[in-house]
Amino acid sequence: MLRSTARATRQTASFRMLHRSSYTPFLPTVPFPDPQLKPREQLSIRNPANGDHLCVVELASEADVKQTVAGAQSIFQAGTWSKAPAIERSKVLSRMARALEARISELAEIETLQTGRSIREMKAQLSRLPEWIDYYAALLRTTQAFVAPTQGKLINYVQRVPLGVVAQITPFNHPLLISIKKLAPALAAGNSVIVKPSELAPISVLEFARMAEAAGLPSGVLSVLPGYGASAQLLAQNPLVRKVDVTAGTNTGRLLGSTVGRNLAAFTAELGGKAPIVVFEDADIPSAANGVAFAAFVASGQTCVSGTRLIVHDDIWDTFMPLFLKKTESIRRRMGNPLNPKSSMGTVISERHLARIQTMLDKSLEPGKGTILTGGQRLTGKSELDNFDFDRGSFYAPTVITDVDTSNDLWREEIFGPVVVAKRFSTEDEALALANDSKYGLGAGVWTQNLSRAHRVAAAIEVGICWVNTAHRNDPSSPWGGMKESGIGRENGVEAFESYSQSKSVIVNIASTAESRQTDDWFAEDAEGRRYG
DSSP states (O other): OOOOOOOOOOOOGGGTTOOOSEEOOBOOOOSSOOTTOOOOOEEEEEOTTTOOEEEEEEOOOHHHHHHHHHHHHHHHHHTTTTTSOHHHHHHHHHHHHHHHHHTHHHHHHHHHHHHOOOHHHHHHHHTTHHHHHHHHHHHHHHOOOEEEOOSSSEEEEEEEEEOSEEEEEOOSSSHHHHHHHHHHHHHHTTOEEEEEOOTTSOHHHHHHHHHHHHTTOOTTSEEEOOOOHHHHHHHHHOTTEEEEEEESOHHHHHHHHHHHHHTTOEEEEEOOOOEEEEEOTTSOHHHHHHHHHHHHHGGGGOSTTOEEEEEEEHHHHHHHHHHHHHHHHHHHHTOOOTTSTTOOOOOOSOHHHHHHHHHHHHHHTOTTSOEEEEOOSBOOSBOTTTOOBGGGSOOBOOEEEESOOTTSHHHHSOOOSSEEEEEEESSHHHHHHHHTOSSEESEEEEEOSOHHHHHHHHHHSOOSEEEESSOSOOOTTSOBOOEETTEESOBSHHHHHHHTEEEEEEEEEOSOHHHHHHHSOTTOTTOTTOOOO
């Protein structure tokens, strides 16, 4: 089997958790590799905080994709995992959760190195991931088939069976979190899974695949194919792939969805977002300011549920905004080396992405089109926190902008960075109109101490997830997905498990032979009044 190459070396302190200098795709066993195959393209993975080379990753070729799908289908048909008893799959998943639990610190540092996100964020996030695997391990032990109330002397039992080979396209912003949110229900249901992680941050997913096999997942059930968007298209085009699950931008989702549809395969997509955060006049202002800062600036604003549209009541604008700006400026002052546990916020993913954010602001903030209250530029010079050199990395200051019209791209389009646009409102209807003034509908937040208003407004905002007096809460049991152009389908919960399986109905005649001969001969000469169906 092709493995993540293990040329272990003693590395500098900043790379101490990255034990491999190179990685290959994680593929099913190849008994006789084709000697005519060309060498794979190699990609240098770099730390966005300082530009340092981390490792080399070999990108999956077109031949790798075809071979992996064929191998995954063969494993599925063999039934090693797909037909294994639910209790056996549950035990393997539980071992995977414990293996992951034991390596949280190491994997968190890998995530920080490859994404530039702060180590404090990554440790907190990754510490939750075993819960997803445990949840679906438990679901396997408790999910039951049911007997449908079919008429006549028939027993109709309904089971869930796996789909087959499924492909998962995962992004750079939460490499391991989003992969495991998709992997856990897919594996629990008995599928063969192929993950195409972002070429910008594939390391932790490759590491997890190795861990999963070591924990007892049969070889070939899980494959990881690092690569560019072309690899995702190749997976979506393959008729053996029976479901594609993607987290990406809306345009990518549309492209993949149209491809998947031609194969009549299943499709789940968590796409773009432009989350509104509505702060009413009766909100607890310090809590709201803290919550909005978390919603807007966690992951450097690189989440699809990032609170990028701040909608504040007129009566508290002059009280709330100074407090929120003070919090924002405090975050900026405490930015530094992402590996420093005291660092408040890390980088964006790359220089290219940083340039895109700046270009979008410069274009949208022509004279008279908005006011920058704080931020609005990349960070340079040395960190106030730890003297870290910002010039080497893709650091962008947390930014708050106001006086922007709702026709402006900063209000309408996903920035995917630490940029918030703030607007005033005076009535509940106005707040709802502003909140729903978006083509997206993934997440939203409402801050109020009025119980009736909280339920009323949450119900009226057109999103798949709405938080009240909190932000970004997530749980393996809680459905996660969007409305409008934010996607289709849901992650998490029983809903995700069922989306990775399909119902199979078995109908058994339990009438005696004599009775069946008498009642079931539809074409008998005296068949008048016989039951049909």
